[in-house]
Amino acid sequence: MLLAAPVAQSQSLPVAVTAAGDTATVVVGNPTAPLAEVQLDFDDAQGLSPASLGVAADLVAVNSPALLARLPSGLVTVPAELPAMVAVEPPALGGLAFERRVHVELHTHALPYTAGSRFRLFKAPLGGAFRDVTSAVEPGSVRTRGTTGGFSQFVVVLDLRPTDAVVAEKLDYLRAQADLLAATEAEPLHALIDEVEVAVADGQFADAMAGVDALRARVSARAGLHIPEQWRATRDLANIAGELLSGLDTLAFSIGYLRDYGP
CATH class of the missing domain: 2.60.220 (Chondroitinase Ac; Chain A, domain 3)
Structure with missing residues (x-):
């Protein structure tokens, strides 16, 4: 009721x-x-x-x-x-x-x-x-x-949004998070994000997923020392590694959905 x-x-x-x-x-x-x-x-x-x-x-x-x-x-x-x-x-x-x-x-x-x-x-x-x-x-x-x-x-x-538009939005979110880092950290991430975008546009979903995995591996390897990775209740730290990894998780889901169900 x-x-x-x-x-x-x-x-x-x-x-x-x-x-x-x-x-x-x-x-x-x-x-x-x-x-x-x-x-x-x-x-x-x-x-x-x-x-x-x-x-x-x-x-x-x-x-x-x-x-x-x-x-x-x-x-x-x-x-x-x-x-x-x-x-x-x-x-x-x-x-x-x-x-x-x-x-x-x-x-x-x-x-x-x-x-x-x-x-x-x-x-x-x-x-x-x-x-x-x-x-x-x-x-x-x-x-x-x-x-x-x-x-x-x-x-x-x-x-009910088109899935290709959702993918584009998630790529933009990852770019925005990368821009919070020093250029030496951001530039390799941007290059990999661009590769994923091109692969998705070409319908090369296996290559796109491989690019997501490469991004995830780089962020994981550099988290802590080069990419901030901690959140705390005092809100005085930026957990950029966590946001990047989370953004990659949801990007992978949408790429897989686009592959399996179309736009």
């Missing part, structure tokens, strides 16, 4: 958070019949606890102008069956830190899975523009997965 009725404004949802080791789990909604479950797997976390994550969730008005303005275009919508936004906003003094990436899985029974699904996992800074961070969409009913070098808000959307 709750999901069938329109949501006039944001309404808080209950969340139950547990954490152990490098993994945290969030149950959103009624614990006996949750609306969604979110799992966060950190590459390397310090100070991880339910309190240090700062998790909250809301039901949102899917057609509100404020929400629509944060999405890339009218072809991206939040499904009425899952009008939920999950925020992970660690408190500055909570002590959370991690290196490189967080692997995010949002699982829900509210949406049906089909092969070639257009459901995607999007992420935004608080109040900012959402972007696609999807690295997998799998059954069960729907499991959207992605990675991130930081936080804040996550939402599942239906994305």
Whole structure:
């Protein structure tokens, strides 16, 4: 009944958070019949606890102008069956830190899975523009997965944009992240990104995937000493390696989708 009725404004949802080791789990909604479950797997976390994550969730008005303005275009919508936004906003003094990436899985029974699904996992800074961070969409009913070098808000959307345009957007994001580095680090990354772009345009998807792997290998090898790789709750560090690796994860997903399902 709750999901069938329109949501006039944001309404808080209950969340139950547990954490152990490098993994945290969030149950959103009624614990006996949750609306969604979110799992966060950190590459390397310090100070991880339910309190240090700062998790909250809301039901949102899917057609509100404020929400629509944060999405890339009218072809991206939040499904009425899952009008939920999950925020992970660690408190500055909570002590959370991690290196490189967080692997995010949002699982829900509210949406049906089909092969070639257009459901995607999007992420935004608080109040900012959402972007696609999807690295997998799998059954069960729907499991959207992605990675991130930081936080804040996550939402599942239906994305009907042409996939080649999505790929171009993700290439531009990688270029923007590379531009945050010194020229000696940025230039080799730009050269590899250009090679991936050309391979995609030529329909040479194996070459494009090989280029993504080469980028991932270079970033991983140079993370830490040459490319900043740490995020912490005090927000005084730029986790560029994590953002680059996450950008490559979602780029690989979209290249594979373009290969398998077309534009």
